[in-house]
Every structure is written in C-alpha cells, then in structure tokens.
Amino acid sequence: MARTDDAGYCWAEASRRFMPHVLRPQTGEPFGWAFHSVGIGDTVLAYHEFRSMVEVVASEPMDAFYGMVLLRGTMEVSTEHGTTYLAEQGSACVVSPTEKFIARFTPGTRQVFVKIPVAVVEQAFGRLTGEAGGGRIIFDLATRADAPWPAALKLAVQTIDGIDSGLPVPPPMGGELERLCTSSLLLAQPHSASGLLARPSPGRAARAATMVAKAVQASPEQDYDFADMARLHGVSLRTLQDGFRNRYGRSPSAFLRDARLDMAHTLLAGDKRVSVTDAALSCGFTHLGRFARDYRVRYGFSPSETREGARGIETVREND
Template sequence: MTGTLTASSEQLGDFSDAVARAYFPHDLVVKRGPAGPADLRAVDLGPVRLARIGWGSEVAVESDHPGAWAINVPRSGVLEAQVGGHHVLSLDGQATVCPPDEQTRMTRWSADCSIVGMRIERGYLVDEVTALVGLPTDRLPAQVDLRTDSGRAWIGLLASIGTEVLRNPTLARDERVGRRLAGTLTASFVAACFPEEPGCGTVRPRIVSRVVEAMEADPARDWSAAELAREAGVGIRRLQQGFQRYLGRTPSQQLLLIRLERVHADLLAGRARSVAEAANQWGFGHLGRFAASYRERYGVAPSVTLRAR
C-alpha cells in the first residue's frame, strides 16, 4: 500500500481501520480532540512496511503487534507507552521499539504527535539480527537513541526511502527493489540498536568483529568454516552473509588478506630468511598459490620484496 489519507475526528473510526490495514490492528481510545486532521501515509516493502501516522487528536492505542516488530519514532509531540512492563517516553530523536505478539499500550499519543513507523516481520528481523550481530531479538532495547551516528543514519534512510517511494510508487511494486530497500533499512536499524563501542572506527557488526579478531590473533591456524562460525556464535550461512554485507568478502578471503599482510611485513622487515619460511609460518601450505595471491595483492613477486628489504 502506498498513498495518503486524511480524516476529521468524526471519521476516526474509518481512519483507524485504514491504520490497521496499513500498519497494525489495534484498539483506539480518543482522549481529547480534535486539534487537527488525522494523517496516514504508508509504504509496503514486503517484509518491511513504513507508515507516517498522526491522529490529530490525543489518543491511546493498544496493540499486540501480531507477527511483527513496530519501531515508532515521534517526529513531533509526545509518545508515551508501556512496553513489556517498562514505561517508555519518546520524543523526537528517540524510537519506541514494540515486540511482536506482546501487548503494548500507547498510553499517550499527543494530538501534535506524528510518528514515522517501521513494521518488520518477526522472522525477517530474527534473521537479520542473527546475521549481523549474533544476538537473539529479545535483546532489542525498548527504546533507541537516534542522536547517535548510527541512529541518525537510520532515521535519515527511513525518511529518504519513504519519501522516494511515496513519490515513485512503482519502486514498491517491484518486489526485488522492495526487498533490497527493506534489507538496507533493517541493517541500518540493527546498527542503531547495537552500535560499536566508541573509538572502534567504522561500525561493524560484532559477529564480524569477533571473527576478524580471532583470525588476527592466530592467522596461521587452519580455520574451518565451522570453527569460525562457533567464534561468532552463529551458523555458517549467517556468518558468510555478515562478512559479505560489511566487508564485501568471505571469511576465507579475509583470512587470506591477513596472512598476506603478515608475510609482507616479515619480508620487508627481514624477519624471514626465505619466502618459503615466511609463507609457511603464516599458514600457507602451497607456495605456488601463495605466490600468485601475493603478486595479485602487492603487484610484485614475494622474492622481489625479500630482495628489496
């Protein structure tokens, strides 16, 4: 669904039905109003739906969000909620995260509160969190700070993609494009939920960081795919997906780069008497394949580096 709807307070029943179809089924209580027109804009991207919702009246909304997560970002006004037994008060710059199949009550949705909402199918988010972070989705926070770098990146994507698809609805009708946009938004949201610690440089999911650190600590080890997956705490397929998405290469390609860097450093520093000694020390068992990889990486044969030290 793409498009825009508006409604007066007398039409809020019909408007509520439209919100239920576009976002989530719910129970609505009008507490005070109206202060302005109700407004709904919705975009369907397959496993992800986007919605901009303003009731134009102060309301309370209750939903158990069947089968999907709801991430609600007030762009104005106040959104106050009870989420999993926790009181969550969100203003602009914060997101309320509502889990699937659990009752959440928005106790105060102020008349001037317009939210940008992102609905993510439960199974889809489970797969993405597992692939990118290696943590269960029950570890998602009830509130996300969008004033961090990763938070600003996600809300910026959310606004730009939503605007572009509303302007050009044919994008959402192309299933491949829709899923690609959904994947981009979801990965960015996961990064906002699980930012790297300060000083870590480029944001990288923890499952990738843990495996790269293990490789760096023992590059000569004959790492198997199963051993690397155990380091990450995820399955092999999820590990491969995380590496491809964030590094653009497979774990084995990353290990090759680390080993080549160690050999290159030893040859330059004169820490090895021969190319074979350096290659064997860092886990290369086939000198011919090693030499070809080295030349591709550094543009010269390893023997040239050894002689030039």
C-alpha cells in the same frame, strides 16, 4: 496519503496495515488521522498524525519490530519491556515483539515508523554474525538522543519521497532500504544479542578463512598481506587467524607456506628440467636454505631427491 475524521475507519485501516489494536480517542475533541505507508521489501515504512488525543492499545501480541521517530508533539509508549516518553523532535524508541503495547498521543502528534517482520530481523542478524537470532533479540525500548538509526529511517523516507507519487518502490531499491533500516537498528540500538555483534562468530571466521584459502591455493606464488585480505572479507586479522586454525589447523602464513611447498613438489616431481632453485623461486620462496628445510619436514626427503626421482622416471620411460 489519506486523511479521515472517522475513528472507525482509522481503527480498521490501522489494524489491517500496522497492528491489531483498540483505538481510544479522547471524547469531546474532533478526531482526525492522516497516514501514508509504503512497502520496502517485506517491511512497511509509514507516516501518521493524530489531530486529537488518542490511546492505542494492542489487541493481540505484536509479531514485528517497530522503530518509531517523533516528528512533532509528544507520545508515551509502554510495553512489557518498560515505558518511554518521547517529547523532543527526533526522539525515538524501538518496540520488540510484545504482548503488551500502549501508546498515548497528544493532539497534533506526528511520527514516522518502520514495521519490520521478525524473519527480516533474523536474516539481517544472520548476515552480520553468521548465526541465527533464535528469537533472542529484544531491543532496548528507549533510544539515546544521539542514536544514529533514526537518520537511516529518515533517509529511507526522503528516498521514497523522491519517487513520483503513486508509483510503487522499485523492488531493488525497496530491498536496499529495508536492509538499511534493519542493519542500522541491529548495529546502533542495544539489544539482547548485541554481544554477538561485538565478537567474531565462528561462521564469519570460517567463511573468511575458506575464501582466503581458495585464493592462496589458486596462486600460492603470489605475495599476500593477510591483514588486507581480512579487511577485504569484513573481519579482523585475529578473526581470520582463528578461522584458519579452526578449519585448517594452522595459521594463514603456514597454510601459504604449505601451498607453496606443494606447488614446488609438483614442479620438481613432474619436470626433470626444473632446477631446485627455479622451483623454489617460482613458487614464492626467496630463502633457499629455509625452502629445503621446510620441504624435507613436509615430505621426508629433500627437493634434490624429488628432482632426481623425476629424472629416473623419465629415463625409464625413454628406455621403454
């Protein structure tokens, strides 16, 4: 925590830490500024308070996202995306990269805010959707009174307050707090790419289908609940089904059936001692008639013919 009544020092330090700007204190009032900031990953979490009325005007285009939560006082924020007025404790706003930023603070205004680099938001968006943000993310400036993301910011502040004063935030903790703040913004604050969060992306569907397919191929004889497996991989059953159809050209259940048929074929073709019934049951089939039908459709001949072929090959080997 640092305090100063030097407006010049405030301007230089805040420009270096937070954003290049012009500081315009109200003339005739004693100036005072208190601040504290800490790094969490590549993100900056900060607190500051102005004792007098102040206007802050960005002097360069802003190249980061700012989530701001009012603790006391009032403030007005204007950007090229609109204007919002914060007067209630806990009210908040989100500033996206912009060429215009003006903030006006009444005396005694306190706030906490998080400064998140564009790259961090893009990476978080990719984790959530499987797609790059592509510079499309512009948050709504105003925040609903019941928006949940300010609670995540306050949790991050409380967590850091619990660390011994003067000690840096441990990197693993900083990374988790950065992800918490960023993901909560993307999930809870409306923005220009919110629609991509509401629908399954091809990337998420494909990744889930690949992981489930690997599990099925490793143990096709097991019973699988594909709805449970979809939840395990963070997608809906419909998304998992779409992923299988796009990647493998069939449904998850058809993929499982074919994997079991391949396993049974390998058993019958490789060991003359294995009966058709044993092969079917050991590979997860419980209906022998359906097994025989599906086997013939897949291979063009019956399980018995495969087994007899294996016996013939073994006989030739014995005679040799």
